[in-house]
Amino acid sequence: MFGRRFELFTLFGFKVRIDTSWIFLAILVTWTIGTGLFPAWYPDLSPVTHWIMGAAGAIGLFASIVLHELAHSIIARQHGVMMRGITLFIFGGVAEMTDEPPSPKAEFQVAIAGPVASLLVALTCLTLGAAGTIVRWPDAIGGVVKYLAVINGILVVFNLVPAFPLDGGRVLRSILWNWKNNLSWATYVTSRIGVGFSFLLIGLGVLNAVTGNLVGGIWYFLIGMFLRGAANMSYQQLLVRRSLEGETVRRFMHVNPITVTPDIPISTLVEEYVYKYHFKMFPVVDGERLIGCVRTREIKDLSRETWMQKTVRDLTIECSDENSIHPDTDAIAALSKMNQSGTSRLMVVENGRLVGVITLKDLLRFLSLRVELEQP
Numbered sequence: 001m002f003g004r005r006f007e008l009f010t011l012f013g014f015k016v017r018i019d020t021s022w023i024f025l026a027i028l029v030t031w032t033i034g035t036g037l038f039p040a041w042y043p044d045l046s047p048v049t050h051w052i053m054g055a056a057g058a059i060g061l062f063a064s065i066v067l068h069e070l071a072h073s074i075i076a077r078q079h080g081v082m083m084r085g086i087t088l089f090i091f092g093g094v095a096e097m098t099d100e101p102p103s104p105k106a107e108f109q110v111a112i113a114g115p116v117a118s119l120l121v122a123l124t125c126l127t128l129g130a131a132g133t134i135v136r137w138p139d140a141i142g143g144v145v146k147y148l149a150v151i152n153g154i155l156v157v158f159n160l161v162p163a164f165p166l167d168g169g170r171v172l173r174s175i176l177w178n179w180k181n182n183l184s185w186a187t188y189v190t191s192r193i194g195v196g197f198s199f200l201l202i203g204l205g206v207l208n209a210v211t212g213n214l215v216g217g218i219w220y221f222l223i224g225m226f227l228r229g230a231a232n233m234s235y236q237q238l239l240v241r242r243s244l245e246g247e248t249v250r251r252f253m254h255v256n257p258i259t260v261t262p263d264i265p266i267s268t269l270v271e272e273y274v275y276k277y278h279f280k281m282f283p284v285v286d287g288e289r290l291i292g293c294v295r296t297r298e299i300k301d302l303s304r305e306t307w308m309q310k311t312v313r314d315l316t317i318e319c320s321d322e323n324s325i326h327p328d329t330d331a332i333a334a335l336s337k338m339n340q341s342g343t344s345r346l347m348v349v350e351n352g353r354l355v356g357v358i359t360l361k362d363l364l365r366f367l368s369l370r371v372e373l374e375q376p
């Protein structure tokens with residue numbers, strides 16, 4: 001979903017990053033409010049002031065989105081959901097969760113936290129604005145605060161539309177999930193509403209564009225397209241999760257995997273194993289004992305001249321939580337482990353002994369067959 005991202009700072013233990021596309025949003029917001037909204041609200045102020053107010057508004061919008069996502073993240077962490085951090089991008093922000101919330105109650109609380117935070121920010125800005133009018137602070141400050149009250153109000157209303165994966169869609173999903181005790185069905189219903197809502201936005205975008213509001217129209221159109229993709233993707237991710245649920249690693253692992261001994265030179269490893277079997281990882285076994293694994297990733301960093309002198313033992317990485325898994329673990333856990341560590345093969349280890357190897361390819365093949373045979 002993201003292009004290049006930059007890490008900005010860490011807030012309450014969450015890394016806050018911006019995607020380069022956010023810069024486009026910042027410029028667009030500054031321009032729109034600096035040349036449109038603020039001149040209309042305060043025609044007496046100078047264009048330079050309008051531009052400064054526009055930039056302040058964009059920074060305020062940034063802070064508002066971070067607060068919104070921070071609220072989601074804090075509540076998610078309280079429910080034990082692992083978080084990757086907060087990313088701001090062209091369509092706002094996301095609190096990236098590595099997993100779904102564990103229960104309908106958790107989902108409800110995580111989802112509602114964002115809009116509640118935005119509502120509090122909106123109310124704070126309204127109060128500040130009212131107080132500012134009484135003490136007669138400069139219009140430039142009052143204008144930015146008023147804009148932030150409005151934009152946070154819009155954030156609340158837009159996010160509460162019951163269209164998955166918007167917050168409102170998650171709230172509705174948690175209610176449906178609780179009602180029928182069926183997460184797949186709840187996701188199916190709310191993601192269909194999500195797709196419906198996205199078409200409404202796309203339609204609105206076209207209508208706006210043809211009636212003269214080109215920038216606004218394109219904006220609606222793009223947000224609609226984005227939501228449509230996100231709604232479909234969320235449902236597919238759930239299908240994957242559901243298809244693998246209850247299946248253990250043991251079911252997919254290859255017993256009697258190809259292993260290597262620690263004393264062969266790297267050149268032999270490359271010629272007789274890597275180029276023959278095309279695997280990126282081989283377990284290293286000495287007799288009955290599993291020592292670890294050797295990967296192409298490490299061979300790559302070695303200069304070719306040393307391939308004859310160095311042996312597999314020199315490159316062997318010890319077994320760890322990153323490269324091995326127990327045969328009775330859920331297959332979905334194997335998939336997320338591969339996803340997180342960027343590997344496609346894991347050693348299956350039981351009581352310190354190698355019992356097999358599980359590969360991404362096999363998991364994906366199973367998934368595509370199951371989806372083909374069992375989806376209506």
Ligand SMILES: [Zn+2]
Pocket residue numbers: 068069072114115159167
């Ligand atoms: Zn939200």
